Amino acid sequence: MAKFNFQVSKTSGKAPGTVVYLGEKEVRPPKITVLNYNPDKCEFEQITSVEELARFRDDPAVTWINIDGISHVETIEKIGEIFGLHPLLLEDIVDTNQRPKYEEFDNGIFLVLKMLTFNEKTQLVEAEHLSLVLGKNFVISFQEHEGDVFENIRYRIKETKWRIRKLGADYLAYALTDAVVDNYFAILERLGENIETVEEQIVKAADDNIQRRIYLLKRELIMLRKSVWPLREVINSMQKNESKMITKTTNLFLRDLYDHTIQTIDTIETMRDILTGMLDIYMSVVSNRMNSIMKVLTIIATIFIPLTFIAGVYGMNFDDMPELHQKWGYPAVLALMAAVTIGMLLFFRRKKWI
Amino acid sequence: MAKFNFQVSKTSGKAPGTVVYLGEKEVRPPKITVLNYNPDKCEFEQITSVEELARFRDDPAVTWINIDGISHVETIEKIGEIFGLHPLLLEDIVDTNQRPKYEEFDNGIFLVLKMLTFNEKTQLVEAEHLSLVLGKNFVISFQEHEGDVFENIRYRIKETKWRIRKLGADYLAYALTDAVVDNYFAILERLGENIETVEEQIVKAADDNIQRRIYLLKRELIMLRKSVWPLREVINSMQKNESKMITKTTNLFLRDLYDHTIQTIDTIETMRDILTGMLDIYMSVVSNRMNSIMKVLTIIATIFIPLTFIAGVYGMNFDDMPELHQKWGYPAVLALMAAVTIGMLLFFRRKKWI
């Protein structure tokens, strides 16, 4: 995710449905892996030529085709051809700025999701564009890079004992979406830890840095919300889909997933509220510190300025200053200075400044 | 409740429907108590082996099975088996991060609630995860720890004179929910007292601490709201349930309960508004204090700085300063100083600083 993700869609000025990749510069053919399974078998293959995918289109076993890399437009278009995907749909697959969406088409369901990872080095949340195409007996997943949150799903498919092996492509699509949402909780936990750290630091040492960190956390949450909010709609539509792609069993799980999405949104909003509260307390800590600096200055200045004046008076060189020539003159002035000091201190005490 | 309750669901990466307990570390078998009653009898039992529960499933008398402790996953799963509960439902029972929800299943209703207690020592609101399963003639309640807000209900069941003894399991479920919501009022009263205390302190002594207390109270309210808001939906759905589990009599009481929930939400919002107002007044008190400190500094400095200057002039060692050698020199300078002082004081008075 670039700093702000406000890039212009480079498709502007192009005909609608033109497939243009907006992400990283380097273009290479994607890595394509296929998992073909039913309750009895489970085959894993790495595909080198796109054309090979055709045979999975009507294979009765469930097929999960995973595409790592969406920069090679020709490959994407060829896949689109094989599986009969509309150009507008292909446009969304490669448009990394596309927000999460749900769409039904003639023989399937199309989902856009955002796979988030927390970059420990930059302390920023990074989004990866993920598209899922659910057909009768296959799921195609398009990712920007290798590396994802699906390892556990692959593991479960390969073992025979898990539910996923026995259920259809719709359950696989659910499982992938569920893994994405589950991962949001991990992100939120990391942000939550950062929020706690900041909270502890505010009271100890409210330096300029803290405000900056609050601001960055807030911005992360704004970005996160942009990814998660539309998801609610997506999963809601998926549940109520009319294309009969989703079986009743899977639907039950979708209800649960919807619940998790709401919980994520809830947590994001709560975190925002708490960060706003922190900003208030930070501002107040700073202004209180200022206050205490001012107090010290005022106390020192208001005590010594009058004393210095008194000393100044008796430093004058007039010929005729009778006090200067009295024995008691010097002690009397010292006494006067002491009296002024004590008076000031009492005044400050009454004002509760010391 | 941990400090922020932003823990990641440890189920992430697990298959959906995997029952994983997220709460306290130590795992022990739960304490199970059973209350079996109808208008004529009332039996109390403590159960040691989960299998014994099976006989209550079809017992025509109302049965309240209370489980204290949800960390022992095997027990929870066995109970689920006996009463035919879906794995996703069991997942919610042990997932202490699950927000309040209402769900109907084939032969019953499932509720998730948050039981709140005000910890007098930490002055924080603590949440305990509570799940209710309402079957045809039984209610199963799952709590995190022993100790709850249901003592009065147990007492009413044991006595013959109360309404609860004569009504069915649905009324029992209502009564438990009602006890939870009733307790929210107690929590709000405690917070209300704290708010009043803070309000009184603001005017007396606006120190840094008060801002912190306002912040903490606000955070408590944010957390509270997270528990109470979804409850509105829960009770509303319960009222409009289609499974015919809820009798008309109980429904009347649910309407009342719904009302109480709205009242709780109302009070939380009002408290938030008032706390925001307090923050404003606190900030203003602080800035006014700063103001008055500055005023004192300015008055002292602006009076004495010119006087010190005059004294400085006549402390200079020029050979030829005629004033120094006049008889009237010293008194004249003193008079000048007095005049400057009076002029300054009049200026300050006109400015309304003194």
Added chain:
Amino acid sequence: MAKFNFQVSKTSGKAPGTVVYLGEKEVRPPKITVLNYNPDKCEFEQITSVEELARFRDDPAVTWINIDGISHVETIEKIGEIFGLHPLLLEDIVDTNQRPKYEEFDNGIFLVLKMLTFNEKTQLVEAEHLSLVLGKNFVISFQEHEGDVFENIRYRIKETKWRIRKLGADYLAYALTDAVVDNYFAILERLGENIETVEEQIVKAADDNIQRRIYLLKRELIMLRKSVWPLREVINSMQKNESKMITKTTNLFLRDLYDHTIQTIDTIETMRDILTGMLDIYMSVVSNRMNSIMKVLTIIATIFIPLTFIAGVYGMNFDDMPELHQKWGYPAVLALMAAVTIGMLLFFRRKKWI
């Protein structure tokens, strides 16, 4: 109304439908008055024994039973018995924390309202809990104390010329509600006057007190809103009631009343907006004052500090300071000081500080 009205419902831990009075401590039997009228007659009675009320239940003439005092629970329960009121309903009658609500029951309509009065001494709005029960031909009103806003209604009933004498119990219920809402305007007018006073004072003398007064006014409005908002729902439900208790004629008046409620809410929101604006201007006035104080300090200090330094230099006791022994030394230094002063003043003028 207590300071914050956040008391816990003392019914918590009691069985639902338990009638527990939450208001003032002292318990005395209520004062019961009855107005029984039809177009031809109008009888006023003060009742001492609750049992006497039974005869009005089926009296074809319209009966208005007014109960002043809801602390004597036995009396309330007896009245409930006579007129067939549900225990939950009685609970609401004595629960002074109950928010405004509308409920239909088998043979009538039940309303909870808040009667507000402006306490001139404390300058606070005080709420009195008011419940209305509308039956086929009677209205029962439950008030916390004697003294209400219904004097004009009593007067109109006693005279023959007014519309109220000719219409049924539903119109009476409307007239009572209308009197309550009408009185809100009086409250708002008083608050409006206070807001105007504060506005005038802000510019004249922005002292610490004003912020406090704005805060208190805001809190009053928050409390008021809590009373008025649910009223919209109440009157709306009343208009759309299905129990056919409300005649078409009265319905026309209810539409008007609904309008007044909206107007009240509107005014409250407008007042809140204006108060928020005032707070901003107050904060700015304070910070501007601070600014002008700082300016005076800076001008005085920056002029005299360099001058004092110059005087200090020629107050040094070095043996060999040639300037000291020149005839022109003293005038030259005075001229230098004048030059510095003029330079400073020009600098300030350029900065637009003076």
Added chain:
Amino acid sequence: MAKFNFQVSKTSGKAPGTVVYLGEKEVRPPKITVLNYNPDKCEFEQITSVEELARFRDDPAVTWINIDGISHVETIEKIGEIFGLHPLLLEDIVDTNQRPKYEEFDNGIFLVLKMLTFNEKTQLVEAEHLSLVLGKNFVISFQEHEGDVFENIRYRIKETKWRIRKLGADYLAYALTDAVVDNYFAILERLGENIETVEEQIVKAADDNIQRRIYLLKRELIMLRKSVWPLREVINSMQKNESKMITKTTNLFLRDLYDHTIQTIDTIETMRDILTGMLDIYMSVVSNRMNSIMKVLTIIATIFIPLTFIAGVYGMNFDDMPELHQKWGYPAVLALMAAVTIGMLLFFRRKKWI
């Protein structure tokens, strides 16, 4: 419009439907003018006796009766009698605090609008209460004072070439409403100019006055919004009216009018947003100015305070201060002072204060 428009309805305590005028004190009979026209004729009359109006009730030509002055309650009531207006409706006509509303009655439509004018002298928006009654073939308009925004309509009616002459009373009602809304744009333009003026001044000279002007503009917008918001509802209801008073032709124009109302609301909200932004920038300009004042003070003080100290040291009268008696003493001290000054200036430059 009084300063805040929060007067209590003086009807409180009166029977509902009592016609009480709330506006200006002086009561005089209204000025009544009648325009009676159809495509062929157009007659203008000034009516002195209310009874004369009766003949227009069933006149097939369109009649526009304009009443300037609503303080003379008897006249209003007599008009109500002649045209069969409900007392509640008459109450709204004279209640200057009534917000805009739409009501259908048996044989007509009733509208309350606010006619706004911008008082150039006080720079305040003033509202005039305007009620329209649309009957089968007449429109009655009730205004508070003479002088309105309808001159162009009168002109168009008198000429034959305009559409209005050929259409019915419903189009006249639309045209009057349209003229009122059109005038809102003029008001908004005036406010927009004021906002621009304030914006320009903020950067030039951010004095206390600007905050006040922003506050007043904001208050004007709050008041305006109170007049315009309900209008949306009014015109929407008018469009969807069921009384068949509004012809299809007029309905087309109402759709356009609705659009204009939305545009007015949009502009008000935008202006509010911009004013809020201005307040922020103003506060920042003020605090930046404070900053620069503090900087000057600090620079002057931190340079001269150490210098003055050095001078003070060599002004001490100790017998045994060897430096004082050296030839190089005085130049050395002057050099030291120069060094301190240069050091300070370098420090400030590094801090980027100068």
Added chain:
Amino acid sequence: MAKFNFQVSKTSGKAPGTVVYLGEKEVRPPKITVLNYNPDKCEFEQITSVEELARFRDDPAVTWINIDGISHVETIEKIGEIFGLHPLLLEDIVDTNQRPKYEEFDNGIFLVLKMLTFNEKTQLVEAEHLSLVLGKNFVISFQEHEGDVFENIRYRIKETKWRIRKLGADYLAYALTDAVVDNYFAILERLGENIETVEEQIVKAADDNIQRRIYLLKRELIMLRKSVWPLREVINSMQKNESKMITKTTNLFLRDLYDHTIQTIDTIETMRDILTGMLDIYMSVVSNRMNSIMKVLTIIATIFIPLTFIAGVYGMNFDDMPELHQKWGYPAVLALMAAVTIGMLLFFRRKKWI
């Protein structure tokens, strides 16, 4: 776009449906160009006499008539006559203050859009009023000036290979709207870059200018939002139109366009949130800087003021000051001064000011 776009509709006081141009002063006849195409041919013409347009009205090939310039009212009215456009519609075409809207009329669809361009010189977003009329086989586009975002569409029409050449007028209308929305992304990207620049500058050098730039960016976004928000409604209505003007194919593309509009709104809201966060951080940076200035002042002043006082004491001219005549007097005072300085520095270190 004028600075605030709050001009009054100069139609006020005019009859509704009067076509009055509100934009630039100079009136010249518009430049009219026609593109007439079907899959087989594509003819481009520049029209000089409006009457020539009549022949395209019923031409079976798709015709795109583009009008550059809407100030020449007579021409607009003549076009309206030829294509049967309602006067209210013409009013909207020339009313440059009209917000985006969708309207269906008897034989077509009418759209108002805002074409935005980013003026690199003023760094302001400028809006151009654009109206589209979609008839059975033609689209008329009315622009304020020459120059638009449609060059790519013209290119695609002229080539045979593109989809647009084969589809009807409804697809052309979609393509034009799509080009307008696509361009919004370019605008947002420019604003996004500016936001990033400002963000970088805040930390480096938080001068007064930055606040101003944030304010201007915010205002731009407010204006942008005013253009984009109603668009959602427009495209939604277009999708659900009942006039059967929009074919199923085009509808698919409209769904995509709707999506883009939502994305634009999303981005605007996100940018606003981020700008608000920036303002907070800017205010805090400024106040921290103030803080550090105060600290320097306080440290210098509190160290030297007491020292100067001590020097002053021993500059007094009393006859009888024994210390002055001691050998150790001067070193002792110097030592005292050093002690005071060290004490102060330790105090500051403990306070963590240095």
